[in-house]
Structures are given as C-alpha cells and as structure tokens.
Amino acid sequence: MLKVLIADDEILERKVVAKIIKGSQEEVKVIGEAQNGRIAIEMAKEYRPDIIFMDIKMPGTDGVQAVKEIRKFDKGIRFIMVSAFNTFEYAKEVMQQGVKEYILKPSSKKDLLESLQRVTEEIKVERRQKEEHQSLRENLDRAVSIAQKEWVTSLLMNQVQDMTFDEWSQLLGVEITSGYTMLFTLRQSSKMEASPAEKEKWYKWLKTNLKTIAAKYEIMVGAMTDCQVPVLFLCKKFGEKNHFRTNAETMIDNLNRLYQQEDFLAEMRIGIGHPYNHAHELNYSYHEAIVALEELLATPNRKYLFFNKQGPAFEVPTDSEIIKVEKKLLDSIRQGDVNQVMLLFDSFVSKLGTNNTRASIVKKSFEELFILISRMLHDLGITYERIPNFDESDEIRILLEKGKTHLLAVVQHVQVWRNNHAKGMLQKAKDYIETHYAEAITLESAAEYVELSPFYFSKLFKDRFGMTFIDYLTEIRIKRAKAEMLDLGKSMKEICYSVGYRDPNYFSRVFKKLTGLSPSEFRKAAVK
Known part of the structure; x- marks a missing residue:
C-alpha cells in the first residue's frame, strides 16, 4: 500500500484530490492533508509518505521550499507538483529537485490519475529492483560464505598448494605478505555441551566481530566443526609478522571484552599458530593452533595460548617431504584405502629418520599426526573417540607398533562408515532436496541435515551421484x-x-x- 500526502492551502482542492485518489486505486491510501509547506514538512517527517501532491504557491513555506527541505531527510519521496501558475520558472525550479510530474489547476481527474499512475509504477519498479538486488546480494553472500569455508578447509588440510601470496594479493586487491591461523572453540563451564542454537549464535557473532576488530587483516573464517572454528588472518603489511603476537593479543583482548557483553553460557578459548610467509605453509600454522588449543583446554583459567615451538607439544616438521607424505596419508585415510595407508605410514616413519632420532621426537611427531587425523575425522562427520596412548617410556619399536595398530583401526572404521553410514546419509540428503527444493536450501543446510561437514558432503555427493549438490x-x-x-x-x-x-x-x-x-x-x- 502506497501512502499519499496532499499539501494545498485550498481546503476544497485537497478534498477533491483526496476523493479522486480514494475512489481510484486500492493500493494507494491518503494518509493526511497539509494546508501549507511547513506542515507538509512536519507530516513528511512523521508519516514518511511515498507520494506527496504538493501545491507550489502556498503562504509561508511554499511548495518549492518544502520539496527542498523534505528531500534533505528523505530522497525517496516522490512529488507531484500542482499549480495554477503555468510558468516555466516554477516548473524549472522543481525539476531541479528531481520532480518529474507537474500538473495544472484546475486539474482534470484524468490528468491527476495518469500522473499518479506513472509515479506509482515508478515506485513499484524501483521496489522490485531493490528486492531482486537484495535477493541476489543475499545469494551471493551465501555463496561467498560457503566458498570461503570450503577454501579454508581445503587450504588448512593441505589440499591446495598451487597459490602464492602474490596470487592471493591479486585476487583480494590488497598486498598479502604473511598469514597465520587461530582456532576458536566454545567450552561449557559445566559438562553439558553448548546447544546447536548457542553454537550457531556464537558462530555468527564471531564472524561479525572479527571483521570489526581485525580491520588490518584480510579475514577468512572456516566452517564450524565440533564447536571449533579455524580463522585465517592474512597480513597486509611487511613487518606485520614481527609484531603478530602483540597485535594478536590486542585483537583477542578486544574480542573477549565484546564477548563478556553477550549472554553466552560457554567460555571462548583460542589456540594460535605462528605466521608464515608462504601460502602453502599455512597448514603448519593450523597444526600449531590445534596443538595449542589442545594444551590450552587442559589448562584452567586461560583464554588463549600461542603455540610454543620449544614447548612440550611437538616439533613442526621442516622437511617438505614429510608434509607431502602426511597429506597423502590423510587422503588415503579419507578414502578408506588400507594398503595405501600402511605404505604411506611406513614412508612417513622413514622420513622421520627413526634410526637416528630420539624416541621423544618420534612420539611428538606421532602425536601431531594423530591430532590431525582426529580433526579430519571430525571435519568429515565421522565419530571416532579413541586415541593412541603413547607413554614417555615407550621405545621407538613400541611407538611404531602402537601407531600402526591405531592407524589400521581408524582406516577400518572409515571403511565401515563409507560403506554404510555415508550411503544412507546421501540418500537422506537426496530425499531432503526433493522435499525442500522450493525453499532457500543451501549446501550447508543439506549437510547439516545429514550431519556431515559441507566440505565432505559436497565431495561425497558428487562421487556417489555424478553431479554436484547445486x-x-x-x-x-x-x-x-x-x-x-x-x-x-x-x-x-x-x-x-x-x-x-x-x-x-x-x-x-x-x-x-x-x-x-x-x-x-x-x-x-x-x-x-
């Protein structure tokens, strides 16, 4: 319903115009009458009409002055100027204010309604365009959000190695010089887990506030898995890497202050990895953030923890060959390929140089590997709670036996899941799409419905049905x-x-x- 205000110093003229409008269109409603320009301005501020019939010649504030004042606070109001003075100067002055409609007194019913119809159609077209634009904007934002989550997951799982920071800089339009990862999680003060609604509320809050407090970085927020959210911080300036700890602490302090103002029932904890100068090394930072968070969750009364390369967790492998084998090993586990997993595990062990390495170093490397495997299983939506128990006194031979035994159990579990659970979940997803196709469903909503991660659901869906979800x-x-x-x-x-x-x-x-x-x-x- 479009709202119309009539401004004219002649009461009879106002009543006639109101009567014509009321008897002409159901979608237009007269919401008031003003006897001069000053009152028209006040009523426009209060009622925000869509259209104003404005007489030009009125005592005090005339129609031209009123149009100028109204347009200062609302440029969306349309005006139909009405005047008994057929002069070019008056018409020119209101046209300069963007007014397109100008009718003369005494105006015929036909002229008045035609003018009203033109303005009404113009408003309708503009509103439709705004709605379409908003819909497209929302769809684009949704698509970008999904793409970003999938990209972050792929990158941090070391599945994307062919992009450099220079290429990232061209893509994002800013110079990227280094980057690092923070891993955020919610931890209930009691033994109860945060509810799905609480997690979703926190996830949206985190994305919104990170953009505000980390303006000096390009932020890429990954998908939330098992109540954990990885976030990439891409540094725009040289030298930022040298000050990353100070800047990270400032951001976290600001974020925690904002967090305290909310009504979340859980505590927010953050593990932070180190910055790296090359895009393909960002997964190192992610691994570090995982271990830092694991250590943090075992430490009371701390909100965040930086990974300590000299600390008790593990030494980050510097040999690129180890990282390549590690990636292939994770891929083989994901596929449930037992033979390939065992071969790659032997290759991984040989890259560690166990003949010349202390048992403590092997133990730390294994702990890192199995933390990554555990995280990957969570990302894929696979429940597997067991973890290997490496003792400080274990010799290398015992460590290898424990590692291989656990790895075999993991890959067999993945095989069972792929053959049974995933197959049923994909059919469930298919049924969901066929039932809800008329709604604004997304890859994320379908993945959530079948309790799979969006990344793995997308891959699994295409593998099984030969086409993408969309x-x-x-x-x-x-x-x-x-x-x-x-x-x-x-x-x-x-x-x-x-x-x-x-x-x-x-x-x-x-x-x-x-x-x-x-x-x-x-x-x-x-x-x-």
Whole structure:
C-alpha cells in the first residue's frame, strides 16, 4: 500500500484530490492533508509518505521550499507538483529537485490519475529492483560464505598448494605478505555441551566481530566443526609478522571484552599458530593452533595460548617431504584405502629418520599426526573417540607398533562408515532436496541435515551421484517447473517462485541453459 500526502492551502482542492485518489486505486491510501509547506514538512517527517501532491504557491513555506527541505531527510519521496501558475520558472525550479510530474489547476481527474499512475509504477519498479538486488546480494553472500569455508578447509588440510601470496594479493586487491591461523572453540563451564542454537549464535557473532576488530587483516573464517572454528588472518603489511603476537593479543583482548557483553553460557578459548610467509605453509600454522588449543583446554583459567615451538607439544616438521607424505596419508585415510595407508605410514616413519632420532621426537611427531587425523575425522562427520596412548617410556619399536595398530583401526572404521553410514546419509540428503527444493536450501543446510561437514558432503555427493549438490537441486527444480507449466492457469512468475527461485530473470536463464528453450517457448511447445 502506497501512502499519499496532499499539501494545498485550498481546503476544497485537497478534498477533491483526496476523493479522486480514494475512489481510484486500492493500493494507494491518503494518509493526511497539509494546508501549507511547513506542515507538509512536519507530516513528511512523521508519516514518511511515498507520494506527496504538493501545491507550489502556498503562504509561508511554499511548495518549492518544502520539496527542498523534505528531500534533505528523505530522497525517496516522490512529488507531484500542482499549480495554477503555468510558468516555466516554477516548473524549472522543481525539476531541479528531481520532480518529474507537474500538473495544472484546475486539474482534470484524468490528468491527476495518469500522473499518479506513472509515479506509482515508478515506485513499484524501483521496489522490485531493490528486492531482486537484495535477493541476489543475499545469494551471493551465501555463496561467498560457503566458498570461503570450503577454501579454508581445503587450504588448512593441505589440499591446495598451487597459490602464492602474490596470487592471493591479486585476487583480494590488497598486498598479502604473511598469514597465520587461530582456532576458536566454545567450552561449557559445566559438562553439558553448548546447544546447536548457542553454537550457531556464537558462530555468527564471531564472524561479525572479527571483521570489526581485525580491520588490518584480510579475514577468512572456516566452517564450524565440533564447536571449533579455524580463522585465517592474512597480513597486509611487511613487518606485520614481527609484531603478530602483540597485535594478536590486542585483537583477542578486544574480542573477549565484546564477548563478556553477550549472554553466552560457554567460555571462548583460542589456540594460535605462528605466521608464515608462504601460502602453502599455512597448514603448519593450523597444526600449531590445534596443538595449542589442545594444551590450552587442559589448562584452567586461560583464554588463549600461542603455540610454543620449544614447548612440550611437538616439533613442526621442516622437511617438505614429510608434509607431502602426511597429506597423502590423510587422503588415503579419507578414502578408506588400507594398503595405501600402511605404505604411506611406513614412508612417513622413514622420513622421520627413526634410526637416528630420539624416541621423544618420534612420539611428538606421532602425536601431531594423530591430532590431525582426529580433526579430519571430525571435519568429515565421522565419530571416532579413541586415541593412541603413547607413554614417555615407550621405545621407538613400541611407538611404531602402537601407531600402526591405531592407524589400521581408524582406516577400518572409515571403511565401515563409507560403506554404510555415508550411503544412507546421501540418500537422506537426496530425499531432503526433493522435499525442500522450493525453499532457500543451501549446501550447508543439506549437510547439516545429514550431519556431515559441507566440505565432505559436497565431495561425497558428487562421487556417489555424478553431479554436484547445486546441479542436482537445479535439475529437480527445473523438472518440477516443467510439470507446472502444463497448468496454463499459473503464471511464469508463480512457477518461478514455487520451485525455489526468487528472480524470474535468473530462473529463465537457468531454464534455457538446461533445456535449450526459454520457459515461454517450452510451455508453448508442451501444450500444443
């Protein structure tokens, strides 16, 4: 419903215009009358009309002055100027204020309604464009958020090695010189786990506030898995690496102050990895953040902990060959390939140089590896609680036996999960898509429904069905749209909305891409 204000010093003129409008359109409502420009300004501030019929010549503040004042606080209001003075100067002055409609007194009913109709249509078109733009913006933001989460996961799991910081700089439009990882988590003060609603609220809060307090960085927030959120901090300036600890502590202090103002029931803890100068090394920082967080969670009364390379956790491998083997090993575990896992584990052990290495170093390297495996299983949505127990007194031979035994148990568990659980989950996801295709469902919402991580759900879905999640959703929507087009009583816009699209133009493009015909062409051919 569009709101109309009538401003005219002649009461009879106001009543006539109001009567014509009230009897003409159901979608337009007269919300008030003003007898001069000053009152029109006050009523415009209070009621925010969509359209004002404004008489030019009024005592005190005239119509031209009123338009200027109103446009200072609301440029969206449309004006239809009304005057008995047919002079170019008056018309020119209001046109300079962006006013397009100008009718003369005594105005005929036809002229008044035609002018009102033009302005009404202009407002409707603008609102539709805003709604479409907002819908596209929301879809784009959602897509960017999903893409960013998947990218962070791939990067931190060492699955992306072919991009440099120089390429990142070109992509982001700012110079990236180094980067590091923080791993955030929620920890209940009691033994109860945070509820899904509490976790989601915290996740949104974290993303919003990190952007505010870390303006000097490019921030990339990963997906929340097992109540943990990895965040990449990409440094824009040379030398930032040298001051990263001070800057990180400042950010964390600011974040914790904001956190205390909220009503979260859980405590926020943060593990921080070291900064690195190359993009392919960021997974080192992620590994460090994992271990720092593990150590932190065993320490009372601390909010955050930096990884200590000299500390008790582990030594980060400096040999790139170890990292390559580690990556291949994680991939093989993910695929449930027992033979390949055992071969790669032997290769991993040989890269450690166990013949010339102290048992304590091997123990630390194994602890790092199995922390990564545990994290990966959580990311994939696989529940596996057991962890190997390495004793300080274990010789290297015992460590190797324990490591191999545990690894074999893990990969066998993954095999069972892939063959049984995942298969059922994917069919459940398919059913979910076919039931909810008309809603604004996303990869994330479907993955959450079947309790898989978005990253792994996406890979598993494509492996099993031969197409991506979005391709399958699109196929279902277009198939349903084809069926509905046989009902000539439904408009194309109705069909577009009923199958889950909010932009008719986009729906038309997608439909033609898949079928080779526009929706109108398809309907015409189908109903012959």
